[in-house]
Amino acid sequence: MRSRPFLKVLSVFALLVGFALPAAADDLDTPSRVVAATVYTRAAEVVREANVSIPAGAHAVVLGGLPANLLADTIRVEGETDGTLIVGAVDTKRQLVPEASSKTLERQRIERLIEVLEDRSTAARDAIAAAQARKSLATNLATLPSRAPGDAASGPRRSPQDWQALGGLIVAEFNVADAAIREANTSLRTLGKKIEDLRRQLAGIAPQRVSRTQVKINVDAATDLTGTLTIRYQVADAGWSPIYEARLDAGNAQNGPKLSLMRRASVYQSTGETWEDIPLVLSTTRPGRGTAMPRVDTLRAEFRPKLSKTRRSGGLMSLESAQDAVVQPEPAAAPPAKPRSAGLRKAVTRRQAAVVDGAFQTNYMLSGRHTVASDDGAKAVDIDTLTFQPKLRVRIAPRKRAAAFLHADITLGETQRLLPGAVSLFRDGVFVGRGRLPVLVSGETHELGFGEDDRVRVTRATLSEQTGESGILSTTKTDTRRYRTTITNAHVRPVSIRVFDQLPVAADDAIEVTLASDTTSPTERDHEDKPGILVWDFNLPPGAERVINFGYDMAWPDGRALRLREVRTKRVRKR
Numbered sequence: 001m002r003s004r005p006f007l008k009v010l011s012v013f014a015l016l017v018g019f020a021l022p023a024a025a026d027d028l029d030t031p032s033r034v035v036a037a038t039v040y041t042r043a044a045e046v047v048r049e050a051n052v053s054i055p056a057g058a059h060a061v062v063l064g065g066l067p068a069n070l071l072a073d074t075i076r077v078e079g080e081t082d083g084t085l086i087v088g089a090v091d092t093k094r095q096l097v098p099e100a101s102s103k104t105l106e107r108q109r110i111e112r113l114i115e116v117l118e119d120r121s122t123a124a125r126d127a128i129a130a131a132q133a134r135k136s137l138a139t140n141l142a143t144l145p146s147r148a149p150g151d152a153a154s155g156p157r158r159s160p161q162d163w164q165a166l167g168g169l170i171v172a173e174f175n176v177a178d179a180a181i182r183e184a185n186t187s188l189r190t191l192g193k194k195i196e197d198l199r200r201q202l203a204g205i206a207p208q209r210v211s212r213t214q215v216k217i218n219v220d221a222a223t224d225l226t227g228t229l230t231i232r233y234q235v236a237d238a239g240w241s242p243i244y245e246a247r248l249d250a251g252n253a254q255n256g257p258k259l260s261l262m263r264r265a266s267v268y269q270s271t272g273e274t275w276e277d278i279p280l281v282l283s284t285t286r287p288g289r290g291t292a293m294p295r296v297d298t299l300r301a302e303f304r305p306k307l308s309k310t311r312r313s314g315g316l317m318s319l320e321s322a323q324d325a326v327v328q329p330e331p332a333a334a335p336p337a338k339p340r341s342a343g344l345r346k347a348v349t350r351r352q353a354a355v356v357d358g359a360f361q362t363n364y365m366l367s368g369r370h371t372v373a374s375d376d377g378a379k380a381v382d383i384d385t386l387t388f389q390p391k392l393r394v395r396i397a398p399r400k401r402a403a404a405f406l407h408a409d410i411t412l413g414e415t416q417r418l419l420p421g422a423v424s425l426f427r428d429g430v431f432v433g434r435g436r437l438p439v440l441v442s443g444e445t446h447e448l449g450f451g452e453d454d455r456v457r458v459t460r461a462t463l464s465e466q467t468g469e470s471g472i473l474s475t476t477k478t479d480t481r482r483y484r485t486t487i488t489n490a491h492v493r494p495v496s497i498r499v500f501d502q503l504p505v506a507a508d509d510a511i512e513v514t515l516a517s518d519t520t521s522p523t524e525r526d527h528e529d530k531p532g533i534l535v536w537d538f539n540l541p542p543g544a545e546r547v548i549n550f551g552y553d554m555a556w557p558d559g560r561a562l563r564l565r566e567v568r569t570k571r572v573r574k575r
Contacts, residue, residue: 027216028054032063032231034274037238037372038281038363039267041419043288044238045074046271050229054085054221061217065097067235067271068211074234077217081227088218096209110202114195121191124184131180138173210272238269240282242421243380244437248408248450250392250428253493259390259408259448263383263418265364267372275372280381282364284419362417386416393496394456395449398485404456404497411445425450455490456497456540464551475558482516482551489540497540501550504564505532511562516551530569 032050052061072092079085215231245262265282269275354365364383372379390408406427412418418440425432425448432451440446463482469475489495504513522534536548556562 026058027060027062028052029062029064030229034276034278035230036279036281037275038283039238039240039269040283040285040287041241042239042286043234043236044269044271045232045234046273046275048231048233050231051226052079052081052229053226054081054219054224056221056223058218058220061219061229063215063217063231064095064212065273066213066215066233067237067273068094068213069236069271070213070215071234071236072213074232075215076232077229078232079227079229081221081225083225083227084222085225085227086220088220090218091216093214093216095212095214097212107202107205110198110205114198114202117191117195117198121188121195124187124191127184128181128188131177131184134177134180135174138170138177212272234287235269235271236288237271240265240267242266242383242419242437244418244421244423245426246423246435246448247426248390248428248448250406257390257392257408259388259410261386261388261410261423263386265381265383266378267370267381268378269372270375272374274374275370277369277371280366280370280372282366282381282383283361284363284417285361391496393447393498394453395498395500396456396458396485396487397500398458398460398483399501402458402460402485404453404458404487406450406453407447408450409445409447412440412442414442417441423448427451453495456495457488457490459486460484461486469558476555477558477560477562479554479562480551481553482518482549485548485550486545487540487548488545489542492542494542495540497536497538497546499536499548500527501534501548502566503532503534503552504554510557510560512555514553516549516553519550519552520548 030050030052032048034046035049036047038045046067048063048066050061050063054061070092075090075092077087077090079087217229217231243264243266245264247260247262249258251257267280267282354367356363356365366381366383370379370381388410390410393407393409394404395407396404418437420439421437423435423437425435427450433449435448437446461484463484464480465482466478466480468478468480483501485499485501487497487499489497503515506513520536523537524535525533527533527535534550538546540546554562
């Protein structure tokens, strides 16, 4: 009869297990890891792998902890298994999970300290209990003699010395027990304060719950099988930007100049996941920048509605103030070169990426494996190095500054293309400054400045700057200016020189500007379609000197104030 209740409980347990088993078999919580990433300029495609073991039947492979900003419509599932597996719908949902951070180790350390202190508190309480038991035993000893000495009914007679010794023993036991209790209580108070302080610290660094994405892949397996599922998805909080290092070897009388342009990339990601020891591909593709041309509608010219004086005067900004400056951090000083022993050392080489040019984009397959942690700053990686045979030219703008600047013109090859980015400039191994490269495609030419050329001396003399008036019936204001620029080549080889100057351009028909007749004939006017820009091109032999005269006359009606103001014009690229 006793076995029936036991069988009844077993039957209920089996029934509960029977209901639980299908639910446990349906959802297969599966760990996964990032195995590769393709980084675009403002996004990335991440590849994750999960090793799966799937029983026969319909199930859902659940991958948790994926980035919260995962774009659900970019998910693609692939894989290989040792049996037939059909992949169905892929579902996503947000979930809150404890944040994984560098504070995890600190929390674990504090938790271990609390456990140690709590064990010491338990030992102190045990010591108090033992001392109290010792006092109880001493109290019981005091009650053993139940009659006065000499009473025959109470047993053998005890001498006064026996009573004295027993009394001393009881007092000593009480003293030892009280001392142990006081020490244990003091220790408990100290330990309690330490535990309370550690718990406050632990509460201050308690793990925060962060939003993540859970992906559920519905599958149907014909038989029990194992294999690997690969999931690809795109995230927005990632990207890369190009950075360049241009090194110019100016050469000498025997050897021509060379320029090496090292392409690097600054890679970042804030997805919440860590890309650890994975291959990286950088792509010039720009997803999310629009898929079709913007709509073009009829453009109608009409008068603006009249506005109040207050509204009309608000929100104006000077064109001269609307210029952005890009400031780059100073590079770390290079360590001094160590002497090398001949025949014992080899030059260090840098990894080069494999460049794959497509019809619409370029992919840089970086060499080796890389780790990029989330929110851990940008990581600089090498792409490759391009080599050019530059054309060197000294450029001079004497109105701005009486100095010569060395420039190098580079022309991109048939399959070469460059994205915009900052460039650090080195001339003959010395850092001279920074510049910026625009978007460049095959066949385009761009010039890079490499600082002042001290061996080309420039002087600019003001011969005349006069203002006056002319006319009898009506007065006309006049402004006459004459300048002389002298250029001397102190190099041991010829130098290609290009000098720029500015002839004012009249913004009103009432202003008359005339180039002085004694001006040295320029090689080019309105250089790169910039009105008023004059250019003189020439080669200057070693030790030679060249003088360029330049001047102009301006006239305008009296009663009007005239000013000279530079207007920024768009540069035309050379091909």
